[in-house]
Amino acid sequence: MTVPDDAGPIVVQKYGGTSVATAERIRAIAERVARARDDSPRLVVVLSAMGKTTDGLVALAHEVSDDPRGREMDLLLATGEQVSVSLLGLALQHKGIPVISLTASQCGIRTDDAFNIARIESIDTRRILAELDRKRVVIITGFQGMTRDHEVTTLGRGGSDITGAAVAAALGASVCEICTDVDGVLSADPRKVPHAMQWREISYEEAIEMASSGAKVLHPRAAEVCMAYRIPIHVRSSFHDGEGTWIRRGDEMVMEQAAVVGVSSDRKIAKVTLIDVPDRPGLAAEVFRDLAARAISVRLVIQGASAAGLGRITFVLDDEYVEGATRLVDDWKSRGLATAGIVDREVAKISIVGSRLASTPGLAARMFAVLAREGINIDCISSSEMKIACVIADAHVDEAVRAVHDEFFPEGTAPQAERATR
Ligand code: ASP
Ligand code: MG
16 A cells, blocks of 8 residues: 655545435535535545435345346446545535545555455555645545456445545545444434433444444444554544544543443344254354355354254344345255254344453343343343343344443433543
8 A cells, every 4th residue: 555645644534325315415515525624635535325325226136136246236336426426526616626536446446356245455545645636635435446357346235434444544544534424433322222322432342343233333344444554533423513432542542441332233133043953073063164155154153052962053143144044944954954943033132342341240240130120031142352242032122222221321320421421
């Protein structure tokens, strides 16, 4: 990656779909970008597609094919971001601001060739830097890239955050701003918990765990990239100038970290239970090799102790893999690996996240006690250094989030007043 020159710090701002959903919103973002440029003349803006554009393109693809994917799918999906960047370019041009909008291939965002879920390999920053030197605001399509063979790729849903982070990293930006429709990183989804607390700052690790356990505020891969390149992330509203949340290294934060920073949930999961699995070596290996061969990633595995030579294997996976897993279950039955397999989509996961979970005794007990008091049955439990997750019935997940949040963040108190705002 090319090292930037000394012409002043570079700021990267990424705006999500809601922020550019209509022509009116795009004009408002143009205003905002114009103001940001007064403070930070070297400004790069990364955009998502307008509103639900990408969902609409996916739906269209399903109208013409049962299994839309691969190269053609990416060429289609990448059109959404081309619309939003060029419109913002026109809006800024209209205001007399020097600007250039670029697709990922025009500005050298090179990915591998895993269509639909590509990874950024490198960014050739020469074009971006040259445009900044010409005093232009550079607007870049999020979510997409180009392979060595000039094929268009996309990075996976929600991938514009990754583009923002990778561009910030390649340019050595002073900050990667994630401008969005929430005010910052909160202790829970404010639509479920209206009195959720907003953090002034959290660590990269906390942000990654929260994002991967269902908090929608930012893509976990974006936080990973910024962590690796030590680029601070500033999550803030694109609708007002509130202070938002800084994501940075834990050791750069002033206050001691709270034990629990967030309660999050994910409904887009399903649970598969294999019944009467013969108790012999190599069986789990066989099951998981088959899953891996179909590129199905599993979030949580539980194998119960067996009785009378037969056991049970349960695993939790993302909704999108259910069809593939159901086909495998039939296959396993016919191969005698299980007598039955139950695929349950009516499940959801609730997690508590925090850097000090492992070293703070009693947090798991409190979480389980709250669920018990609410009469909510826990199906499976998993825990790691930074997360305790419970699989429960889909129907109870919102009340579970409210109850668990109230336990760790009682309404009316701000336990980390220096770190959080209400
Ligand atoms: N437009 C893409 C999507 O909807 C990428 C993004 O919004 O980050 O997934
Ligand atoms: Mg579900």
